[in-house]
Every structure is written in structure tokens, then in C-alpha cells.
Amino acid sequence: MMTMTNSGSLGDRELHGGCVIRLFAGAAEAVGMHVITVGGDEVETCSTIGDVAKLLSRKHPNLHGLVQRSRWAVADRFVDLDFAITFPAEVALIPPVSGG
Amino acid sequence: MQMSSSHIALTTDPIDLDFIRTFVSHPHAGGIVLFVGTTRSWTINQNQPGLQGKATEFLYYEAHESMARQQLSDLASQAMNQWSLLSVAIVHRMGKVLPQEASIALAVSSPHRAQAFAAAEWIIDQIKRDVAIWKQENYKCSTSEWVHSDDAYISQCPPIDVPQTFPPHG
Numbered sequence: 001m002m003t004m005t006n007s008g009s010l011g012d013r014e015l016h017g018g019c020v021i022r023l024f025a026g027a028a029e030a031v032g033m034h035v036i037t038v039g040g041d042e043v044e045t046c047s048t049i050g051d052v053a054k055l056l057s058r059k060h061p062n063l064h065g066l067v068q069r070s071r072w073a074v075a076d077r078f079v080d081l082d083f084a085i086t087f088p089a090e091v092a093l094i095p096p097v098s099g100g
Numbered sequence: 101m102q103m104s105s106s107h108i109a110l111t112t113d114p115i116d117l118d119f120i121r122t123f124v125s126h127p128h129a130g131g132i133v134l135f136v137g138t139t140r141s142w143t144i145n146q147n148q149p150g151l152q153g154k155a156t157e158f159l160y161y162e163a164h165e166s167m168a169r170q171q172l173s174d175l176a177s178q179a180m181n182q183w184s185l186l187s188v189a190i191v192h193r194m195g196k197v198l199p200q201e202a203s204i205a206l207a208v209s210s211p212h213r214a215q216a217f218a219a220a221e222w223i224i225d226q227i228k229r230d231v232a233i234w235k236q237e238n239y240k241c242s243t244s245e246w247v248h249s250d251d252a253y254i255s256q257c258p259p260i261d262v263p264q265t266f267p268p269h270g
Contacts, residue, residue, distance in 0.1 A: 024162055024164055024232070024234060025162055025236070025246040025248070026234070026246035026248050029246060066248065069248065069249070073164065073232070076164075076166050076167040076170040077167075077170075078230075092164055092167065092232075094164065094167075095234065095246075095248045096248040096249045097229070097230065097232060097233055097234060098228075098233070098234050098235045098247035098248065099161065099163070099168075099192060099203075099204070099227060099228065099231050099232075099233025099234065099235065100137055100192075100203070100224055100227045100231070100233070
């Protein structure tokens with residue numbers, strides 16, 4: 001089950017053992033949401049960030065190219081694709097940046 | 101400001117350059133370097149012959165705010181250690197930014213100017229490479245696009261001649 005919300009702020013959202021994927025900039029624009037929540041059976045297929053990346057690309061094919069060029073972050077730090085996820089989890093897709 | 105210190109902020113308000121310069125002032129400083137990144141009114145089409153481009157109406161900045169603040173704080177700490185700086189201030193604008201306005205301002209102070217110049221350049225280079233902030237170009241032709249790499253300008257805005265006074269490089 002993958003549900004989506006329009007909220008950009010997680011606030012007191014209960015994760016219910018699932019995984020919240022935060023999206024920004026072009027990635028958020030591509031799916032029309034800043035937050036995607038992954039739950040149910042799909043969580044069991046996600047043991048690493050790489051698994052989440054594959055799931056996101058599968059669910060949103062129009063994001064595939066950008067996901068391939070993006071990095072990921074957990075707890076405000078970049079993590080590698082083999083980073084092991086502990087649920088409930090909040091992860092962030094970090095597309096190539098353009099600040100400054 | 102008598103002690104080593106740093107100031108980090110993301111703000112939707114115009115950046116107060118006087119505050120930043122004053123923040124890093126220090127009695128042991130021999131120099132302050134203040135870098136101000138400003139919004140350009142033209143984006144040049146690098147892949148097209150001639151001097152053509154798109155006119156920017158405004159930029160819109162978005163951030164993973166907690167991550168960006170953490171990254172900027174880490175960069176300030178690293179720079180202070182590496183170049184023995186006295187103080188660092190980094191402020192990045194969020195939301196809508198008009199041409200000529202400052203998108204980012206950073207200031208560093210150090211006993212000697214060489215360290216201040218080197219640190220300021222290193223900090224802005226790191227920000228452009230890693231900090232979780234994104235800009236959306238909003239063109240005068242009413243299209244917009246998020247910028248995710250230098251060559252990702254794909255909007256269908258018809259290219260128009262850039263004023264001769266605009267330098268394509270530098």
C-alpha cells in the first residue's frame with residue numbers, strides 16, 4: 001500500500017511502522033506531493049535505501065531518471081544505497097542541488 | 101563578537117548584508133570576505149549558437165530545511181577549523197527572489213586575508229555541490245523548471261537574444 005499526502009510537514013504523523021519518503025523540488029513536482037508513505041507489504045521489501053529507490057521508481061516511472069541522479073538522506077545526513085533502514089523510517093530523496 | 105562563532109540562517113526575508121558583516125567582525129580580524137550570490141536575469145543557452153537565452157522573472161528556492169541548516173553549520177565548523185577563522189555567517193534566501201536580489205550571502209573573518217578568501221570560496225563551492233537547497237527558474241515566458249544540474253535547462257521557452265551588455269561568462 002502506498003498512500004500519498006500533500007503535507008510538506010510531517011508534524012505528529014504516526015509512521016505505523018512504515019516509511020515516509022520526503023520529496024523536494026523537481027521530484028515533488030513530478031508526483032505532485034512532498035511526502036509519500038509506504039506501508040503494508042511493501043515495507044517488508046525495503047531493507048535498504050536502494051530498495052526504497054527501486055520501489056519509488058517502480059511506483060512513479062516518471063521519477064526514475066531523477067532518482068537515478070539523486071542522493072538519499074536519513075536524519076539530515078547523506079546515506080549510501082546500502083544503508084539499512086530501521087522502521088519506522090523517514091528518508092529523503094535529494095536530487096542534484098542548485099542552491100547558492 | 102569576541103569569540104569564535106558562526107551564524108546560519110534560511111530566510112524568506114531579504115538578506116541583511118550589514119548584519120552579516122557586523123556579525124563576523126572581530127578585534128583579531130585582519131580582513132573580512134563577504135560573498136553575495138545574486139539572482140541573474142538571464143540564463144544563457146550553452147548549446148545554442150550565438151548569444152541567446154531565457155529571461156528570468158524570478159527564482160524560487162526550496163530546501164530540506166533541517167538538513168540544509170545542519171550542512172551549513174557543518175561547513176562553517178570545518179572552515180573555521182581548516183583556516184583558523186574567527187567567525188562565519190551564512191544566510192540563504194528561501195522562496196521568491198527577484199533579479200539583483202541576494203540569494204545567498206556568506207562572510208568570514210580571519211587574522212589574514214588569504215585564509216578569508218580561501219575559506220569563502222571553499223564554502224560557496226561546497227554549498228553549490230552538496231547543500232539540500234534547490235532553485236526553480238521562473239521565466240518571463242511563464243514557464244518554470246526546477247534546476248537539477250547545469251545542463252538541465254529543458255523548458256520550452258523560446259530563446260531570445262541576450263542584451264549585448266550581458267557577459268556570457270564571468
